[in-house]
Amino acid sequence: MYYVKNERNGEEIYDPTYNLAIEYFLLNEKKLDEPILLFYINEPSIIIGKNQNTHVEINEEYVKEHNVHVVRRFSGGGAVYHDLGNICYCFITNDDGNSFRDFKKFTDPIIDSLHKMGVEGAELKGRNDLVIGDQKFSGNAMYATNGRMTSHGTLMFDVDIDETTKVLKPKAAKLKAKGVKSIRSRVTNIKPHMDEASQDMTLHEFRTALLLNIFNVANLDEIKEYQLTDQDWEWIDDFRSRYTNNDDWNYGENPDYEIIRDERTTAGQIEFQFNISKGKIKEAKIYGDFFGLGEISDVEQALIGQDYTRENLVKVFEGLNIKNYFGNVTAEELADLASL
Numbered sequence: 001m002y003y004v005k006n007e008r009n010g011e012e013i014y015d016p017t018y019n020l021a022i023e024y025f026l027l028n029e030k031k032l033d034e035p036i037l038l039f040y041i042n043e044p045s046i047i048i049g050k051n052q053n054t055h056v057e058i059n060e061e062y063v064k065e066h067n068v069h070v071v072r073r074f075s076g077g078g079a080v081y082h083d084l085g086n087i088c089y090c091f092i093t094n095d096d097g098n099s100f101r102d103f104k105k106f107t108d109p110i111i112d113s114l115h116k117m118g119v120e121g122a123e124l125k126g127r128n129d130l131v132i133g134d135q136k137f138s139g140n141a142m143y144a145t146n147g148r149m150t151s152h153g154t155l156m157f158d159v160d161i162d163e164t165t166k167v168l169k170p171k172a173a174k175l176k177a178k179g180v181k182s183i184r185s186r187v188t189n190i191k192p193h194m195d196e197a198s199q200d201m202t203l204h205e206f207r208t209a210l211l212l213n214i215f216n217v218a219n220l221d222e223i224k225e226y227q228l229t230d231q232d233w234e235w236i237d238d239f240r241s242r243y244t245n246n247d248d249w250n251y252g253e254n255p256d257y258e259i260i261r262d263e264r265t266t267a268g269q270i271e272f273q274f275n276i277s278k279g280k281i282k283e284a285k286i287y288g289d290f291f292g293l294g295e296i297s298d299v300e301q302a303l304i305g306q307d308y309t310r311e312n313l314v315k316v317f318e319g320l321n322i323k324n325y326f327g328n329v330t331a332e333e334l335a336d337l338a339s340l
Helices: 016-028 060-065 103-116 161-167 172-177 203-215 230-242 296-303 310-318 322-326 331-338
Strands: 002-004 036-040 045-048 069-072 080-082 086-094 122-125 129-132 135-145 148-156 259-265 268-277 280-288
Touching (some): 016 036, 016 045, 016 148, 016 230, 060 161, 080 086, 080 161, 103 122, 103 135, 259 331, 268 331, 280 296, 296 310, 310 331, 322 331
Parallel strands (some): 002 036
Antiparallel strands (some): 036 086, 086 148, 122 129, 135 148, 259 268
């Protein structure tokens, strides 16, 4: 496995619009002969899931007032808050056809490393969360394209949790499903749970310890690295300007819809928005924190022009590879949610 530093001219990058562009570059353009591991630390930012409605997920007034970055990633899942007390990790590899949604495969090296630092209660729980007890310290997501995939997640080492509650607006259904009343009560930092020898670690020292454990080496110079070239940076700069640093991508359109149907399902939060004319679907938009392999716009296009009845919606969904787009949910469940 190769390790890639998110550095340019010897300087580490903390801008999420660059860091997410680097990850996308490594996934799509840099096919090395072994998997890739990327770590990065972001300035205060909200990273939005690919299929989420940015305007609904964030406290826009607070975010703009405090210059918090808002960047949409290419994987599904929910919105997460990053700051200089958080590390993001990304495992990038070929898609073997069996690993998508297998979060255990990619989180086990992280959990094993934490156990070695005294965080004995760290474990994968539910769909994609790493927890200590009932408190989450890491959210994970995946994205696959063109035979390649990335499994990436956050590690809340010493995050300002109070700030998280100010920038995000969690849906009540999500909190209810987890049996808690607020973001603050369901998350924790890693640092307080580490052994006494690790309590004085800085975030960068914590990253070093993770690297040594994951690569099973005694020194950093034993780790195989790939260094980004000037040509790589040309691609990254162009991609950043078109996507991760572009409000059209990060916020998207927010038109008014006549019908909004929103519910938490076995596949995650799913929201349908429709404009209906003469009993037919004129416009359709789908949001959520589900993990899909395909482009959700395919489903939206399949719905346009269809009769807006439960029976017909079932037929439409049955004609699509629903598990590919949404995960573990049936055509009947989707039709029940989407119809009035």
